[in-house]
Amino acid sequence: MAAPLSRPLKVSRSKGYVLYFTVSCCSVLALFTIWWIASHYGWVNPLFLPSPADVWSAFTDIAREGYKGSTLLGHVGASLRRILIAMFFVFVTAVPLGIVCGRSRLVRAVFDPIIEFYRPLPPLAYYSLLVLWFGIGDTSKVILLFLSGFAPMFIAAVYSARRIPADRINGARSLGANGFRLYAFVIFPSCLPDLLTGFRTAVGVTYATLVAAEMVAAVSGIGWMALDASKYLRSDIIYAVIIIMGIIAILIDSAIRLLIRRVSPWIEQ
Structure with a gap:
Protein backbone atom coordinates (compact mmCIF):
# COMPACT_ATOMS: atom_id res chain seq x y z
CA MET A 1 0.00 0.00 0.00
CA ALA A 2 2.98 2.33 0.42
CA ALA A 3 3.67 2.74 -3.29
CA PRO A 4 0.15 3.93 -4.33
CA LEU A 5 0.15 6.42 -1.47
CA SER A 6 3.63 7.81 -2.16
CA ARG A 7 2.97 8.52 -5.81
CA PRO A 8 0.13 11.05 -5.29
CA LEU A 9 2.26 12.70 -2.61
CA LYS A 10 5.16 13.15 -5.07
CA VAL A 11 2.78 14.47 -7.74
CA SER A 12 1.28 16.92 -5.26
CA ARG A 13 4.72 18.16 -4.24
CA SER A 14 5.84 18.58 -7.86
CA LYS A 15 2.70 20.57 -8.63
CA GLY A 16 3.37 22.69 -5.58
CA TYR A 17 6.93 23.42 -6.70
CA VAL A 18 5.72 24.34 -10.20
CA LEU A 19 3.09 26.68 -8.76
CA TYR A 20 5.65 28.25 -6.41
CA PHE A 21 8.14 28.77 -9.25
CA THR A 22 5.45 30.25 -11.53
CA VAL A 23 4.21 32.69 -8.89
CA SER A 24 7.80 33.70 -8.03
CA CYS A 25 8.61 34.39 -11.70
CA CYS A 26 5.43 36.44 -12.10
CA SER A 27 6.30 38.43 -8.98
CA VAL A 28 9.79 39.25 -10.28
CA LEU A 29 8.42 40.09 -13.73
CA ALA A 30 5.83 42.44 -12.21
CA LEU A 31 8.53 44.17 -10.19
CA PHE A 32 10.71 44.74 -13.26
CA THR A 33 7.67 45.97 -15.20
CA ILE A 34 6.89 48.56 -12.54
CA TRP A 35 10.56 49.57 -12.51
CA TRP A 36 10.58 50.00 -16.30
CA ILE A 37 7.34 52.02 -16.31
CA ALA A 38 8.52 54.29 -13.48
CA SER A 39 11.85 55.01 -15.20
CA HIS A 40 10.36 55.29 -18.70
CA TYR A 41 7.78 57.91 -17.72
CA GLY A 42 10.14 59.76 -15.37
CA TRP A 43 8.19 59.19 -12.19
CA VAL A 44 11.47 59.07 -10.26
CA ASN A 45 14.68 61.02 -10.80
CA PRO A 46 17.13 58.84 -12.80
CA LEU A 47 19.76 59.56 -10.16
CA PHE A 48 17.69 57.56 -7.68
CA LEU A 49 16.13 55.06 -10.08
CA PRO A 50 18.04 54.46 -13.32
CA SER A 51 16.30 52.60 -16.10
CA PRO A 52 16.77 48.83 -16.51
CA ALA A 53 18.58 49.58 -19.79
CA ASP A 54 21.11 51.81 -18.01
CA VAL A 55 21.68 49.20 -15.31
CA TRP A 56 22.16 46.49 -17.95
CA SER A 57 24.61 48.74 -19.80
CA ALA A 58 26.57 49.30 -16.59
CA PHE A 59 26.63 45.56 -15.96
CA THR A 60 27.90 44.76 -19.45
CA ASP A 61 30.61 47.41 -19.13
CA ILE A 62 31.75 45.97 -15.80
CA ALA A 63 31.62 42.42 -17.12
CA ARG A 64 33.62 43.37 -20.21
CA GLU A 65 36.09 45.93 -18.88
CA GLY A 66 36.10 45.27 -15.14
CA TYR A 67 35.99 47.92 -12.44
CA LYS A 68 38.91 49.96 -11.12
CA GLY A 69 41.63 47.66 -12.40
CA SER A 70 40.03 44.30 -11.62
CA THR A 71 37.60 42.06 -13.46
CA LEU A 72 34.08 41.40 -12.24
CA LEU A 73 35.02 37.81 -11.44
CA GLY A 74 37.99 39.13 -9.50
CA HIS A 75 35.75 41.32 -7.32
CA VAL A 76 33.24 38.50 -6.83
CA GLY A 77 36.04 36.06 -6.02
CA ALA A 78 37.57 38.44 -3.45
CA SER A 79 34.25 38.76 -1.60
CA LEU A 80 33.48 35.04 -1.73
CA ARG A 81 36.98 34.20 -0.53
CA ARG A 82 36.51 36.39 2.56
CA ILE A 83 33.10 34.86 3.27
CA LEU A 84 34.26 31.28 2.74
CA ILE A 85 37.26 31.70 5.06
CA ALA A 86 35.07 33.31 7.72
CA MET A 87 32.33 30.67 7.47
CA PHE A 88 34.87 27.84 7.61
CA PHE A 89 36.16 29.10 10.95
CA VAL A 90 32.59 29.78 12.11
CA PHE A 91 31.59 26.17 11.52
CA VAL A 92 34.69 24.57 13.06
CA THR A 93 34.51 26.75 16.20
CA ALA A 94 30.85 27.62 16.85
CA VAL A 95 29.51 24.11 16.24
CA PRO A 96 31.66 22.16 18.75
CA LEU A 97 31.52 24.98 21.30
CA GLY A 98 27.76 25.33 20.91
CA ILE A 99 27.17 21.58 21.22
CA VAL A 100 29.29 21.41 24.37
CA CYS A 101 27.47 24.42 25.81
CA GLY A 102 24.16 22.83 24.94
CA ARG A 103 25.07 19.68 26.86
CA SER A 104 26.75 21.43 29.81
CA ARG A 105 25.02 24.22 31.73
CA LEU A 106 28.28 25.19 33.44
CA VAL A 107 30.18 25.65 30.18
CA ARG A 108 27.23 27.58 28.72
CA ALA A 109 27.33 29.92 31.72
CA VAL A 110 30.93 30.82 30.80
CA PHE A 111 30.39 31.71 27.13
CA ASP A 112 26.73 32.73 26.92
CA PRO A 113 27.07 36.22 28.52
CA ILE A 114 29.95 37.14 26.20
CA ILE A 115 28.13 36.09 23.04
CA GLU A 116 24.83 37.63 24.13
CA PHE A 117 26.68 40.91 24.79
CA TYR A 118 28.25 41.32 21.37
CA ARG A 119 25.55 39.57 19.31
CA PRO A 120 23.15 42.57 19.06
CA LEU A 121 25.94 45.07 18.42
CA PRO A 122 26.08 46.53 14.88
CA PRO A 123 29.23 45.30 13.10
CA LEU A 124 30.44 48.87 12.49
CA ALA A 125 30.39 49.47 16.25
CA TYR A 126 33.44 47.26 16.78
CA TYR A 127 34.96 47.27 13.30
CA SER A 128 37.16 50.23 14.21
CA LEU A 129 38.63 48.16 17.04
CA ILE A 143 37.33 38.53 11.55
CA LEU A 144 34.38 40.91 11.23
CA LEU A 145 32.58 38.41 9.01
CA PHE A 146 33.50 35.64 11.43
CA LEU A 147 32.04 37.48 14.40
CA SER A 148 28.84 38.29 12.52
CA GLY A 149 28.29 34.62 11.65
CA PHE A 150 29.53 33.07 14.90
CA ALA A 151 26.63 34.11 17.13
CA PRO A 152 23.74 32.67 15.05
CA MET A 153 25.71 29.47 14.41
CA PHE A 154 26.50 29.12 18.13
CA ILE A 155 22.87 29.68 19.13
CA ALA A 156 21.69 27.07 16.62
CA ALA A 157 24.21 24.56 17.95
CA VAL A 158 23.19 25.17 21.57
CA TYR A 159 19.51 24.87 20.73
CA SER A 160 19.93 21.68 18.72
CA ALA A 161 22.08 20.03 21.40
CA ARG A 162 19.62 20.85 24.18
CA ARG A 163 16.62 19.39 22.37
CA ILE A 164 18.11 15.92 21.81
CA PRO A 165 15.87 13.41 23.62
CA ALA A 166 17.40 12.05 26.80
CA ASP A 167 16.35 8.53 25.82
CA ARG A 168 18.58 8.69 22.75
CA ILE A 169 21.58 9.73 24.84
CA ASN A 170 20.91 7.11 27.51
CA GLY A 171 20.39 4.41 24.90
CA ALA A 172 23.71 5.26 23.23
CA ARG A 173 25.49 5.21 26.59
CA SER A 174 23.99 1.85 27.44
CA LEU A 175 25.52 0.52 24.22
CA GLY A 176 28.96 1.79 25.22
CA ALA A 177 29.09 5.22 23.53
CA ASN A 178 30.90 7.70 25.78
CA GLY A 179 33.06 10.78 25.43
CA PHE A 180 34.12 11.58 21.89
CA ARG A 181 32.23 8.65 20.37
CA LEU A 182 28.99 9.88 21.91
CA TYR A 183 29.46 13.37 20.49
CA ALA A 184 30.73 12.24 17.10
CA PHE A 185 28.26 9.44 16.33
CA VAL A 186 25.12 10.39 18.27
CA ILE A 187 24.95 14.05 19.27
CA PHE A 188 26.46 15.63 16.14
CA PRO A 189 24.31 13.63 13.65
CA SER A 190 21.23 14.44 15.74
CA CYS A 191 22.10 18.14 15.60
CA LEU A 192 23.05 18.23 11.91
CA PRO A 193 19.66 19.33 10.44
CA ASP A 194 19.40 22.22 12.90
CA LEU A 195 23.08 23.05 12.37
CA LEU A 196 22.59 23.36 8.61
CA THR A 197 19.58 25.62 9.16
CA GLY A 198 21.67 27.72 11.54
CA PHE A 199 24.47 27.74 8.98
CA ARG A 200 22.02 29.09 6.41
CA THR A 201 21.10 31.91 8.79
CA ALA A 202 24.75 32.60 9.61
CA VAL A 203 25.68 32.84 5.93
CA GLY A 204 22.86 35.35 5.38
CA VAL A 205 24.01 37.50 8.31
CA THR A 206 27.63 37.31 7.18
CA TYR A 207 26.73 38.19 3.61
CA ALA A 208 24.77 41.22 4.83
CA THR A 209 27.89 42.40 6.69
CA LEU A 210 29.98 42.26 3.53
CA VAL A 211 29.71 45.97 2.68
CA ALA A 212 30.77 46.93 6.20
CA ALA A 213 33.72 44.53 5.97
CA GLU A 214 34.89 46.01 2.67
CA MET A 215 34.32 49.69 3.38
CA VAL A 216 37.70 50.35 5.04
CA ALA A 217 40.84 50.39 2.86
CA ALA A 218 39.55 47.83 0.37
CA ALA A 229 30.26 53.80 -7.03
CA SER A 230 28.21 55.76 -4.50
CA LYS A 231 31.06 58.28 -4.19
CA TYR A 232 30.59 59.20 -7.86
CA LEU A 233 26.76 59.01 -7.81
CA ARG A 234 26.86 56.08 -10.26
CA SER A 235 23.49 54.68 -9.29
CA ASP A 236 23.44 52.47 -12.39
CA ILE A 237 26.55 50.66 -11.14
CA ILE A 238 25.12 50.48 -7.63
CA TYR A 239 21.93 48.85 -8.90
CA ALA A 240 23.92 46.44 -11.07
CA VAL A 241 26.13 45.43 -8.15
CA ILE A 242 23.13 45.01 -5.83
CA ILE A 243 21.46 42.72 -8.36
CA ILE A 244 24.69 40.72 -8.69
CA MET A 245 24.92 40.43 -4.91
CA GLY A 246 21.30 39.30 -4.75
CA ILE A 247 21.78 36.63 -7.42
CA ILE A 248 24.89 35.30 -5.68
CA ALA A 249 23.02 35.22 -2.36
CA ILE A 250 20.15 33.27 -3.96
CA LEU A 251 22.58 30.75 -5.44
CA ILE A 252 24.38 30.25 -2.12
CA ASP A 253 21.10 29.92 -0.22
CA SER A 254 19.72 27.48 -2.79
CA ALA A 255 22.83 25.31 -2.46
CA ILE A 256 22.45 25.24 1.35
CA ARG A 257 18.73 24.44 1.06
CA LEU A 258 19.55 21.57 -1.29
CA LEU A 259 22.08 20.25 1.21
CA ILE A 260 19.48 20.48 4.01
CA ARG A 261 16.97 18.53 1.91
CA ARG A 262 19.58 15.83 1.25
CA VAL A 263 20.52 15.53 4.92
CA SER A 264 16.98 15.87 6.33
CA PRO A 265 14.39 15.35 3.58
CA TRP A 266 11.55 15.46 6.11
CA ILE A 267 12.16 19.19 6.73
CA GLU A 268 10.22 21.44 4.40
CA GLN A 269 12.45 24.06 2.76
Whole structure:
Protein backbone atom coordinates (compact mmCIF):
# COMPACT_ATOMS: atom_id res chain seq x y z
CA MET A 1 0.00 0.00 0.00
CA ALA A 2 2.98 2.33 0.42
CA ALA A 3 3.67 2.74 -3.29
CA PRO A 4 0.15 3.93 -4.33
CA LEU A 5 0.15 6.42 -1.47
CA SER A 6 3.63 7.81 -2.16
CA ARG A 7 2.97 8.52 -5.81
CA PRO A 8 0.13 11.05 -5.29
CA LEU A 9 2.26 12.70 -2.61
CA LYS A 10 5.16 13.15 -5.07
CA VAL A 11 2.78 14.47 -7.74
CA SER A 12 1.28 16.92 -5.26
CA ARG A 13 4.72 18.16 -4.24
CA SER A 14 5.84 18.58 -7.86
CA LYS A 15 2.70 20.57 -8.63
CA GLY A 16 3.37 22.69 -5.58
CA TYR A 17 6.93 23.42 -6.70
CA VAL A 18 5.72 24.34 -10.20
CA LEU A 19 3.09 26.68 -8.76
CA TYR A 20 5.65 28.25 -6.41
CA PHE A 21 8.14 28.77 -9.25
CA THR A 22 5.45 30.25 -11.53
CA VAL A 23 4.21 32.69 -8.89
CA SER A 24 7.80 33.70 -8.03
CA CYS A 25 8.61 34.39 -11.70
CA CYS A 26 5.43 36.44 -12.10
CA SER A 27 6.30 38.43 -8.98
CA VAL A 28 9.79 39.25 -10.28
CA LEU A 29 8.42 40.09 -13.73
CA ALA A 30 5.83 42.44 -12.21
CA LEU A 31 8.53 44.17 -10.19
CA PHE A 32 10.71 44.74 -13.26
CA THR A 33 7.67 45.97 -15.20
CA ILE A 34 6.89 48.56 -12.54
CA TRP A 35 10.56 49.57 -12.51
CA TRP A 36 10.58 50.00 -16.30
CA ILE A 37 7.34 52.02 -16.31
CA ALA A 38 8.52 54.29 -13.48
CA SER A 39 11.85 55.01 -15.20
CA HIS A 40 10.36 55.29 -18.70
CA TYR A 41 7.78 57.91 -17.72
CA GLY A 42 10.14 59.76 -15.37
CA TRP A 43 8.19 59.19 -12.19
CA VAL A 44 11.47 59.07 -10.26
CA ASN A 45 14.68 61.02 -10.80
CA PRO A 46 17.13 58.84 -12.80
CA LEU A 47 19.76 59.56 -10.16
CA PHE A 48 17.69 57.56 -7.68
CA LEU A 49 16.13 55.06 -10.08
CA PRO A 50 18.04 54.46 -13.32
CA SER A 51 16.30 52.60 -16.10
CA PRO A 52 16.77 48.83 -16.51
CA ALA A 53 18.58 49.58 -19.79
CA ASP A 54 21.11 51.81 -18.01
CA VAL A 55 21.68 49.20 -15.31
CA TRP A 56 22.16 46.49 -17.95
CA SER A 57 24.61 48.74 -19.80
CA ALA A 58 26.57 49.30 -16.59
CA PHE A 59 26.63 45.56 -15.96
CA THR A 60 27.90 44.76 -19.45
CA ASP A 61 30.61 47.41 -19.13
CA ILE A 62 31.75 45.97 -15.80
CA ALA A 63 31.62 42.42 -17.12
CA ARG A 64 33.62 43.37 -20.21
CA GLU A 65 36.09 45.93 -18.88
CA GLY A 66 36.10 45.27 -15.14
CA TYR A 67 35.99 47.92 -12.44
CA LYS A 68 38.91 49.96 -11.12
CA GLY A 69 41.63 47.66 -12.40
CA SER A 70 40.03 44.30 -11.62
CA THR A 71 37.60 42.06 -13.46
CA LEU A 72 34.08 41.40 -12.24
CA LEU A 73 35.02 37.81 -11.44
CA GLY A 74 37.99 39.13 -9.50
CA HIS A 75 35.75 41.32 -7.32
CA VAL A 76 33.24 38.50 -6.83
CA GLY A 77 36.04 36.06 -6.02
CA ALA A 78 37.57 38.44 -3.45
CA SER A 79 34.25 38.76 -1.60
CA LEU A 80 33.48 35.04 -1.73
CA ARG A 81 36.98 34.20 -0.53
CA ARG A 82 36.51 36.39 2.56
CA ILE A 83 33.10 34.86 3.27
CA LEU A 84 34.26 31.28 2.74
CA ILE A 85 37.26 31.70 5.06
CA ALA A 86 35.07 33.31 7.72
CA MET A 87 32.33 30.67 7.47
CA PHE A 88 34.87 27.84 7.61
CA PHE A 89 36.16 29.10 10.95
CA VAL A 90 32.59 29.78 12.11
CA PHE A 91 31.59 26.17 11.52
CA VAL A 92 34.69 24.57 13.06
CA THR A 93 34.51 26.75 16.20
CA ALA A 94 30.85 27.62 16.85
CA VAL A 95 29.51 24.11 16.24
CA PRO A 96 31.66 22.16 18.75
CA LEU A 97 31.52 24.98 21.30
CA GLY A 98 27.76 25.33 20.91
CA ILE A 99 27.17 21.58 21.22
CA VAL A 100 29.29 21.41 24.37
CA CYS A 101 27.47 24.42 25.81
CA GLY A 102 24.16 22.83 24.94
CA ARG A 103 25.07 19.68 26.86
CA SER A 104 26.75 21.43 29.81
CA ARG A 105 25.02 24.22 31.73
CA LEU A 106 28.28 25.19 33.44
CA VAL A 107 30.18 25.65 30.18
CA ARG A 108 27.23 27.58 28.72
CA ALA A 109 27.33 29.92 31.72
CA VAL A 110 30.93 30.82 30.80
CA PHE A 111 30.39 31.71 27.13
CA ASP A 112 26.73 32.73 26.92
CA PRO A 113 27.07 36.22 28.52
CA ILE A 114 29.95 37.14 26.20
CA ILE A 115 28.13 36.09 23.04
CA GLU A 116 24.83 37.63 24.13
CA PHE A 117 26.68 40.91 24.79
CA TYR A 118 28.25 41.32 21.37
CA ARG A 119 25.55 39.57 19.31
CA PRO A 120 23.15 42.57 19.06
CA LEU A 121 25.94 45.07 18.42
CA PRO A 122 26.08 46.53 14.88
CA PRO A 123 29.23 45.30 13.10
CA LEU A 124 30.44 48.87 12.49
CA ALA A 125 30.39 49.47 16.25
CA TYR A 126 33.44 47.26 16.78
CA TYR A 127 34.96 47.27 13.30
CA SER A 128 37.16 50.23 14.21
CA LEU A 129 38.63 48.16 17.04
CA LEU A 130 39.34 45.27 14.67
CA VAL A 131 41.13 47.62 12.29
CA LEU A 132 43.13 49.02 15.22
CA TRP A 133 44.12 45.54 16.41
CA PHE A 134 44.57 43.65 13.12
CA GLY A 135 45.27 46.38 10.56
CA ILE A 136 43.41 47.39 7.42
CA GLY A 137 44.10 44.23 5.44
CA ASP A 138 41.89 41.22 4.86
CA THR A 139 42.46 39.89 8.38
CA SER A 140 40.20 42.48 10.03
CA LYS A 141 37.56 41.96 7.34
CA VAL A 142 37.52 38.18 7.77
CA ILE A 143 37.33 38.53 11.55
CA LEU A 144 34.38 40.91 11.23
CA LEU A 145 32.58 38.41 9.01
CA PHE A 146 33.50 35.64 11.43
CA LEU A 147 32.04 37.48 14.40
CA SER A 148 28.84 38.29 12.52
CA GLY A 149 28.29 34.62 11.65
CA PHE A 150 29.53 33.07 14.90
CA ALA A 151 26.63 34.11 17.13
CA PRO A 152 23.74 32.67 15.05
CA MET A 153 25.71 29.47 14.41
CA PHE A 154 26.50 29.12 18.13
CA ILE A 155 22.87 29.68 19.13
CA ALA A 156 21.69 27.07 16.62
CA ALA A 157 24.21 24.56 17.95
CA VAL A 158 23.19 25.17 21.57
CA TYR A 159 19.51 24.87 20.73
CA SER A 160 19.93 21.68 18.72
CA ALA A 161 22.08 20.03 21.40
CA ARG A 162 19.62 20.85 24.18
CA ARG A 163 16.62 19.39 22.37
CA ILE A 164 18.11 15.92 21.81
CA PRO A 165 15.87 13.41 23.62
CA ALA A 166 17.40 12.05 26.80
CA ASP A 167 16.35 8.53 25.82
CA ARG A 168 18.58 8.69 22.75
CA ILE A 169 21.58 9.73 24.84
CA ASN A 170 20.91 7.11 27.51
CA GLY A 171 20.39 4.41 24.90
CA ALA A 172 23.71 5.26 23.23
CA ARG A 173 25.49 5.21 26.59
CA SER A 174 23.99 1.85 27.44
CA LEU A 175 25.52 0.52 24.22
CA GLY A 176 28.96 1.79 25.22
CA ALA A 177 29.09 5.22 23.53
CA ASN A 178 30.90 7.70 25.78
CA GLY A 179 33.06 10.78 25.43
CA PHE A 180 34.12 11.58 21.89
CA ARG A 181 32.23 8.65 20.37
CA LEU A 182 28.99 9.88 21.91
CA TYR A 183 29.46 13.37 20.49
CA ALA A 184 30.73 12.24 17.10
CA PHE A 185 28.26 9.44 16.33
CA VAL A 186 25.12 10.39 18.27
CA ILE A 187 24.95 14.05 19.27
CA PHE A 188 26.46 15.63 16.14
CA PRO A 189 24.31 13.63 13.65
CA SER A 190 21.23 14.44 15.74
CA CYS A 191 22.10 18.14 15.60
CA LEU A 192 23.05 18.23 11.91
CA PRO A 193 19.66 19.33 10.44
CA ASP A 194 19.40 22.22 12.90
CA LEU A 195 23.08 23.05 12.37
CA LEU A 196 22.59 23.36 8.61
CA THR A 197 19.58 25.62 9.16
CA GLY A 198 21.67 27.72 11.54
CA PHE A 199 24.47 27.74 8.98
CA ARG A 200 22.02 29.09 6.41
CA THR A 201 21.10 31.91 8.79
CA ALA A 202 24.75 32.60 9.61
CA VAL A 203 25.68 32.84 5.93
CA GLY A 204 22.86 35.35 5.38
CA VAL A 205 24.01 37.50 8.31
CA THR A 206 27.63 37.31 7.18
CA TYR A 207 26.73 38.19 3.61
CA ALA A 208 24.77 41.22 4.83
CA THR A 209 27.89 42.40 6.69
CA LEU A 210 29.98 42.26 3.53
CA VAL A 211 29.71 45.97 2.68
CA ALA A 212 30.77 46.93 6.20
CA ALA A 213 33.72 44.53 5.97
CA GLU A 214 34.89 46.01 2.67
CA MET A 215 34.32 49.69 3.38
CA VAL A 216 37.70 50.35 5.04
CA ALA A 217 40.84 50.39 2.86
CA ALA A 218 39.55 47.83 0.37
CA VAL A 219 40.20 47.89 -3.36
CA SER A 220 38.26 44.78 -4.33
CA GLY A 221 35.00 43.02 -3.62
CA ILE A 222 31.40 43.50 -4.69
CA GLY A 223 30.60 45.35 -1.47
CA TRP A 224 33.44 47.76 -2.14
CA MET A 225 32.20 48.26 -5.72
CA ALA A 226 28.81 49.50 -4.46
CA LEU A 227 30.45 51.75 -1.89
CA ASP A 228 32.94 53.17 -4.39
CA ALA A 229 30.26 53.80 -7.03
CA SER A 230 28.21 55.76 -4.50
CA LYS A 231 31.06 58.28 -4.19
CA TYR A 232 30.59 59.20 -7.86
CA LEU A 233 26.76 59.01 -7.81
CA ARG A 234 26.86 56.08 -10.26
CA SER A 235 23.49 54.68 -9.29
CA ASP A 236 23.44 52.47 -12.39
CA ILE A 237 26.55 50.66 -11.14
CA ILE A 238 25.12 50.48 -7.63
CA TYR A 239 21.93 48.85 -8.90
CA ALA A 240 23.92 46.44 -11.07
CA VAL A 241 26.13 45.43 -8.15
CA ILE A 242 23.13 45.01 -5.83
CA ILE A 243 21.46 42.72 -8.36
CA ILE A 244 24.69 40.72 -8.69
CA MET A 245 24.92 40.43 -4.91
CA GLY A 246 21.30 39.30 -4.75
CA ILE A 247 21.78 36.63 -7.42
CA ILE A 248 24.89 35.30 -5.68
CA ALA A 249 23.02 35.22 -2.36
CA ILE A 250 20.15 33.27 -3.96
CA LEU A 251 22.58 30.75 -5.44
CA ILE A 252 24.38 30.25 -2.12
CA ASP A 253 21.10 29.92 -0.22
CA SER A 254 19.72 27.48 -2.79
CA ALA A 255 22.83 25.31 -2.46
CA ILE A 256 22.45 25.24 1.35
CA ARG A 257 18.73 24.44 1.06
CA LEU A 258 19.55 21.57 -1.29
CA LEU A 259 22.08 20.25 1.21
CA ILE A 260 19.48 20.48 4.01
CA ARG A 261 16.97 18.53 1.91
CA ARG A 262 19.58 15.83 1.25
CA VAL A 263 20.52 15.53 4.92
CA SER A 264 16.98 15.87 6.33
CA PRO A 265 14.39 15.35 3.58
CA TRP A 266 11.55 15.46 6.11
CA ILE A 267 12.16 19.19 6.73
CA GLU A 268 10.22 21.44 4.40
CA GLN A 269 12.45 24.06 2.76
